[in-house]
Amino acid sequence: GAGVSQSPSNKVTEKGKDVELRCDPISGHTALYWYRQSLGQGLEFLIYFQGNSAPDKSGLPSDRFSAERTGGSVSTLTIQRTQQEDSAVYLCASSSTQGQRQFFGPGTRLTVL
């Protein structure tokens, strides 16, 4: 595609519900990254994929967070049993391969009530 796309753009959910966020990287990009930006906070790295593999999952905030990537393209970030502190903008980026310039999507704004 022309750029990185994310869906939904906005998500409001109730505490305790599960949510799934989707990222479509630029076509042909093998590396994909997930970040979150909480209100008034800096960007926090969550996880990255090279192909379908995530070498290091230690950036995920808790075991309620999981991510997968299939077919070397689309990735989903799943948050189980959402908490209010999960409210943030979740950003996805892709690059042609690891160590190259990252191109960001517009983000998904998650609000947990």
Place this chain on the structure above:
Amino acid sequence: KQEVTQIPAALSVPEGENLVLNCSFTDSAIYNLQWFRQDPGKGLTSLLLIQSSQREQTSGRLNASLDKSSGRSTLYIAASQPGDSATYLCAVDTGNQFYFGTGTSLTVIP
């Protein structure tokens, strides 16, 4: 753990002025350093990427330098314009982790 600091946190300059933004990091074991800009309500735009073996990169009015041994990078913006107003972020890649600075909010006054 890598810590990335950006100074100043905010900067206001008149149009046409040259300026320097600073980024420092605590662990010199990095693969690359990237500079981004973030416009309000929008995503991030990559400006420049410097590999650990490089000393600088240039794109138009932007020049970024990297001194890995001292843990510093600078972003030089020449002849600033109002359209340069944004938050500028640096980020270091340590291989499996990425660390962003807290950013410098730049305002260029017409």
